[in-house]
Amino acid sequence: MTVRTPDPDPGWLTNSELASARARLPMVYVEALPVRLDDHGRVVEVGLLYRADEAGNFRYSFVSGRVLYMHSIRETLMTHLEKDLGPLAMPQLPTSLVPFTVAEYFPYASSSGLTDDRQHAVALCYVVPVRGDTQPRQDALDVAWMTPEQALSPEITTEFEGGRGKLVTQAMAWANWGF
Amino acid sequence: MTVRTPDPDPGWLTNSELASARARLPMVYVEALPVRLDDHGRVVEVGLLYRADEAGNFRYSFVSGRVLYMHSIRETLMTHLEKDLGPLAMPQLPTSLVPFTVAEYFPYASSSGLTDDRQHAVALCYVVPVRGDTQPRQDALDVAWMTPEQALSPEITTEFEGGRGKLVTQAMAWANWGF
Amino acid sequence: MTVRTPDPDPGWLTNSELASARARLPMVYVEALPVRLDDHGRVVEVGLLYRADEAGNFRYSFVSGRVLYMHSIRETLMTHLEKDLGPLAMPQLPTSLVPFTVAEYFPYASSSGLTDDRQHAVALCYVVPVRGDTQPRQDALDVAWMTPEQALSPEITTEFEGGRGKLVTQAMAWANWGF
Amino acid sequence: MTVRTPDPDPGWLTNSELASARARLPMVYVEALPVRLDDHGRVVEVGLLYRADEAGNFRYSFVSGRVLYMHSIRETLMTHLEKDLGPLAMPQLPTSLVPFTVAEYFPYASSSGLTDDRQHAVALCYVVPVRGDTQPRQDALDVAWMTPEQALSPEITTEFEGGRGKLVTQAMAWANWGF
Numbered sequence: 001m002t003v004r005t006p007d008p009d010p011g012w013l014t015n016s017e018l019a020s021a022r023a024r025l026p027m028v029y030v031e032a033l034p035v036r037l038d039d040h041g042r043v044v045e046v047g048l049l050y051r052a053d054e055a056g057n058f059r060y061s062f063v064s065g066r067v068l069y070m071h072s073i074r075e076t077l078m079t080h081l082e083k084d085l086g087p088l089a090m091p092q093l094p095t096s097l098v099p100f101t102v103a104e105y106f107p108y109a110s111s112s113g114l115t116d117d118r119q120h121a122v123a124l125c126y127v128v129p130v131r132g133d134t135q136p137r138q139d140a141l142d143v144a145w146m147t148p149e150q151a152l153s154p155e156i157t158t159e160f161e162g163g164r165g166k167l168v169t170q171a172m173a174w175a176n177w178g179f
Numbered sequence: 180m181t182v183r184t185p186d187p188d189p190g191w192l193t194n195s196e197l198a199s200a201r202a203r204l205p206m207v208y209v210e211a212l213p214v215r216l217d218d219h220g221r222v223v224e225v226g227l228l229y230r231a232d233e234a235g236n237f238r239y240s241f242v243s244g245r246v247l248y249m250h251s252i253r254e255t256l257m258t259h260l261e262k263d264l265g266p267l268a269m270p271q272l273p274t275s276l277v278p279f280t281v282a283e284y285f286p287y288a289s290s291s292g293l294t295d296d297r298q299h300a301v302a303l304c305y306v307v308p309v310r311g312d313t314q315p316r317q318d319a320l321d322v323a324w325m326t327p328e329q330a331l332s333p334e335i336t337t338e339f340e341g342g343r344g345k346l347v348t349q350a351m352a353w354a355n356w357g358f
Numbered sequence: 359m360t361v362r363t364p365d366p367d368p369g370w371l372t373n374s375e376l377a378s379a380r381a382r383l384p385m386v387y388v389e390a391l392p393v394r395l396d397d398h399g400r401v402v403e404v405g406l407l408y409r410a411d412e413a414g415n416f417r418y419s420f421v422s423g424r425v426l427y428m429h430s431i432r433e434t435l436m437t438h439l440e441k442d443l444g445p446l447a448m449p450q451l452p453t454s455l456v457p458f459t460v461a462e463y464f465p466y467a468s469s470s471g472l473t474d475d476r477q478h479a480v481a482l483c484y485v486v487p488v489r490g491d492t493q494p495r496q497d498a499l500d501v502a503w504m505t506p507e508q509a510l511s512p513e514i515t516t517e518f519e520g521g522r523g524k525l526v527t528q529a530m531a532w533a534n535w536g537f
Numbered sequence: 538m539t540v541r542t543p544d545p546d547p548g549w550l551t552n553s554e555l556a557s558a559r560a561r562l563p564m565v566y567v568e569a570l571p572v573r574l575d576d577h578g579r580v581v582e583v584g585l586l587y588r589a590d591e592a593g594n595f596r597y598s599f600v601s602g603r604v605l606y607m608h609s610i611r612e613t614l615m616t617h618l619e620k621d622l623g624p625l626a627m628p629q630l631p632t633s634l635v636p637f638t639v640a641e642y643f644p645y646a647s648s649s650g651l652t653d654d655r656q657h658a659v660a661l662c663y664v665v666p667v668r669g670d671t672q673p674r675q676d677a678l679d680v681a682w683m684t685p686e687q688a689l690s691p692e693i694t695t696e697f698e699g700g701r702g703k704l705v706t707q708a709m710a711w712a713n714w715g716f
Contacts, residue, residue, distance in 0.1 A: 013561050021558050024550050026604050028563045028659050040253040041272030067563050069657055072641055072648060074219040092271065093220030095306050095354050096279070097639045101534055102661060104609055111609060112534075120606055122565050122661075124639060127274050173531030174275050176459055176470075192382050200379050203371050205386045205425050207480050246384050248478055251462055251469060276460045280713055281482060283430055290430060291713075299427055301386050301482075303460060352710030355638055355649075398611040399630030432577040450629065451578030453664050455713050458633070485632050534634050 022119040029123035030076050031103065031164075032063040033171045034085060034130045036145070043127075043175050046151040046168070047134060049084060050142040053161075060144070060160045062167065064123070073097055073124065081128060085143060086135030091128050099124040100174040103167060114163045127171050148177045201298040207246040208302035209255050210282065210343075212350045213264060213309045215324070222306075222354050225330040225347070226313060228263060229321040232340075239323070239339045241346065243302070252276055252303065260307060264322060265314030270307050278303040279353040282346060293342045306350050327356045380477040386425040387481035388434050389461065389522075391529045392443060392488045394503070401485075401533050404509040404526070405492060407442060408500040411519075418502070418518045420525065422481070431455055431482060439486060443501060444493030449486050457482040458532040461525060472521045485529050506535045559656040566660035567613050568640065568701075569600040570708045571622060571667045573682070580664075580712050583688040583705070584671060586621060587679045590698075597681070597697045599704065601660070610634055610661065618665060622680060623672030628665050636661040637711040640704060651700045664708050685714045 013021065021027075034047035048060040065080030067073060074093060081091040103123040105116035134143040150156060152172060157165030192200065200206075213226035227239040244259030246252060253272060260270040282302040284295035313322040329335060331351060336344030371379065379385075392405035406418040423438030425431060432451060439449040461481040463474035492501040508514060510530060515523030550558065558564075571584035585597040602617030604610060611630060618628040640660040642653035671680040687693060689709060694702030 017561070021562055024554070024606050025558055025562065026565045026606060028565055035274065037272075037274060039272070040257055041274055042253065043274065067659065069561050069563060070643065070646075073639065073659070074221065078219055092308070093216075093218075095214065095216060095220055095222065095308060097355050098353070098635060098637070099639070100275070100635070101531075102610065102634045102636070106607065109607075122604065122610070124659075129271070129274060169527070170531040170534070173459075173528040174277070176276050176528070196382070200383055203375070203427050204379055204383065205427060207384045207386055246480065248382050248384060249464060249467075252460065252480070277456060277458070278460070279456070280710075281431065281455045281457070285428060288428075301425065301431070303480075348706070349710040349713070352638075352707040355707070393632065395630075395632060397630070398615055399632055400611065401632065432579065436577055450666070451574075451576070453572065453574060453578055453580065453666060453712050454637070456711070487629070487632060532635070533632050 026120040026122050028067040029105075029121045030065055030067060030073055030080065031123045031125045031167070032077060032081060032091075032128040033125070033168065034063060034081075034089070034091065034128050034134070034143070035175075037129045043148055043172070043177050045145045046148055046172075047085070047130065048144045048146070048151065048156070050144045052141060058141070058159070060156060060164075062125075062164060063128070066121075077126065077128070084137055085130065086133070086137065088132045089130050089134045090132035091130050093128065094126050097124070099126055101125050101167065101170045103164075105162060110163075112163075113166060116162050125167055125171070127175060148172050148175075205299040205301050208300045209244055209246060209252055209259065210302045210304045210346070211242040211256060211260060211270075211307040212304070212347065213242060213260070213268070213270065213307050213313070213322070214354070215310075216308050222327055222351070222356050224324045225327055225351075226264070226309065227323045227325070227330065227335070229323045231320060237320070237338070239335060239343075241304075241343060242307070245300075256305065256307070263316055264309065265312070265316065267311045268309050268313050269311030270309050272307065273305050276303070278305055280304050280346065280349045282343075284341060289342075291342075292345060295341050304346055304350070306354060327351050327354075384478040384480050387463075387479045388423055388425060388431055388438065389481045389483045389525070390421040390435060390439060390449075390486040391483070391526065392421060392439075392447070392449065392486050392492070392501070393533070395487045401506055401530070401535050403503045404506055404530075405443070405488065406502045406504070406509065406514070408502045410499060416499070416517070418514060418522075420483075420522060421486070424479075435484065435486070442495055443488065444491070444495065446490045447488050447492050448490035449488050451486065452484050455482070457484055459483050459525065459528045461522075463520060468521075470521075471524060474520050483525055483529070485533060506530050506533075563657040563659050565604040566658045567602055567604060567610055567617065568660045568662045568704070569614060569618060569628075569665040570662070570705065571600060571618070571626070571628065571665050571671070571680070572712075573668075574666050580685055580709070580714050582682045583685055583709075584622070584667065585681045585683070585688065585693070587681045589678060595678070595696070597693060597701075599662075599701060600665070603658075614663065614665070621674055622667065623670070623674065625669045626667050626671050627669030628667050630665065631663050634661070636663055638662050638704065638707045640701075642699060647700075649700075650703060653699050662704055662708070664712060685709050 035043045036045040063084045104112045105114045105121040214222045215224040242263045246255045283291045284293045284300040393401045394403040421442045425434045462470045463472045463479040572580045573582040600621045604613045641649045642651045642658040
């Protein structure tokens with residue numbers, strides 16, 4: 001079992017072509033942090049994907065997906081929210097595509113503190129309110145809902161893939177959550 | 180009939196005290212542009228308040244309200260969205276309180292192009308998705324729903340109170356609508 | 359000696375009128391966190407005002423000032439940057455007036471975690487790059503320059519007036535500093 | 538002569554490999570609109586690149602460049618600002634990497650109104666204040682400085698490559714310029 005999202009549709013690329021491109025070009029990604037809001041728009045819960053990596057360690061992650069050729073950012077967000085949260089999640093996509101942060105992942109020598117040993121990736125990061133029920137997809141063990149305070153605790157932030165714990169802090173700072 | 184929202188609760192101030200303060204201090208306001216989104220988060224319709232001013236001319240405006248003493252921005256937004264759009268509108272308040280713009284209104288000599296002959300006001304401006312039905316409140320003639328293209332046309336933007344047509348352009352630029 | 363900025367020009371209000379208004383209306387403020395940037399725009403140092411409060415305890419704060427009647431946000435920022443950092447600081451005011459956060463201060467029962475026992479205040483918060491030399495003004499003991507890492511350490515963030523340590527985290531999250 | 542920026546360093550890709558990748562993967566770009574500010578941070582001038590396309594028509598464009606493998610967004614911005622504006626421009630890179638908009642270019646069937654017949658590109662767009670002198674680089678005829686009002690006029694916005702006139706409106710809306 002792998003902590004990585006399989007890439008069933010590599011977008012007109014064979015797997016070997018994709019691997020070759022990944023060694024030579026930055027890839028475009030979207031990432032989404034699902035949240036539950038109260039009726040005044042305040043974040044009351046944060047949803048983290050939770051699954052085992054190759055070594056059997058449980059790790060947290062965001063909803064994440066590569067932008068395929070000729071696919072828009074909004075389509076990509078919707079596809080991966082549905083894939084990772086299930087068909088009943090009722091995500092509310094952002095009105096503005098301006099992200100709360102732009103995350104730069106490097107396979108080595110990362111100056112951003114974010115790493116991805118497969119590739120150099122530039123990810124547009126969004127907070128996405130969810131109104132319905134989330135269902136674990138096949139290769140994710142769970143969607144773990146917790147308070148922002150819990151999500152920001154060192155026990156959680158250090159258990160993220162690739163340094164993404166930093167992105168939780170940035171998301172909650174943007175949402176003005178009182179940490 | 181007046182184009183202005185009456186201020187039934189001046190917040191521990193008599194009307195004459197409020198008038199006096201308005202001549203000496205900037206007031207804090209929130210403004211909201213209601214929108215309808217498609218399931219990918221794109222703006223498909225914009226809701227404008229439509230009413231007659233004292234001279235009988237029909238004018239467009241935003242949902243708008245003064246932040247009262249000890250009231251939060253989120254409470255103020257919710258109060259005025261319910262008052263202006265009715266109890267069934269189901270507005271989705273923003274996750275982040277960072278506004279799409281800060282509007283500065285001056286009673287005269289305005290350097291921003293925005294005017295309000297009652298007062299100097301600083302308004303935090305938000306785009307608010309609405310999922311339910313809107314009902315005209317007592318002193319508004321209508322909530323006029325139209326496409327972003329229509330809302331951005333000169334026939335509409337020049338018919339706003341106080342130069343607010345500029346804010347429609349800023350809201351749609353923020354939402355990345357293709358104008 | 360007081361930790362508060364004296365208000366030499368209460369804007370067409372006597373001190374007693376201002377005190378009365380402060381008990382009944384939210385005040386509009388701007389706050390600025392001075393930073394030094396490298397030539398790629400990365401924050402390398404953060405400047406904190408450092409002074410003794412009435413009890414003789416040293417506290418950190420931001421550049422901060424009330425928006426006076428008929429003064430613009432940009433004028434208010436410039437006035438208070440010059441007053442608190444001296445005439446040679448060469449601050450670079452933001453191109454966009456969209457703040458990195460909106461801070462709500464309450465004199466009691468604060469839901470935001472931010473407090474100001476004088477008043478209810480709504481503050482627009484900006485990060486302001488400074489290129490010149492800063493000089494302590496009369497009633498500030500110092501402008502303390504430190505790394506973002508130091509400014510985000512609990513020893514510093516807990517020594518801020520009114521809970522503003524939270525704003526440092528929000529500013530650095532916005533600036534994408536790798537914490 | 539071509540309106541496109543030549544790509545002297547295709548980033549560990551031969552030209553034919555880059556052409557192949559461009560037909561199968563979205564490319565990551567940065568775009569920058571150079572501006573001159575007054576001392577209060579207001580935009581007073583906008584700098585547009587001005588050059589002839591293959592048909593000999595003069596067209597406007599932004600500073601623009603592809604993010605190469607293992608290069609950061611800040612490095613890419615700096616490289617292309619220096620290349621397009623000359624070594625004396627003294628650009629002030631943004632403190633936050635959150636762009637004013639994310640532009641999606643498609644080679645055909647564009648839903649965003651932005652087109653690029655070479656590729657599908659996702660561009661992070663920034664406003665960059667410039668303090669020094671700009672010099673036309675080899676293949677650009679000029680850097681045309683004009684007022685925001687001129688840059689937003691239909692005579693100018695319709696003369697941009699790929700629909701980028703829309704981005705000028707978005708940049709000026711973000712900067713709160715009074716249009």
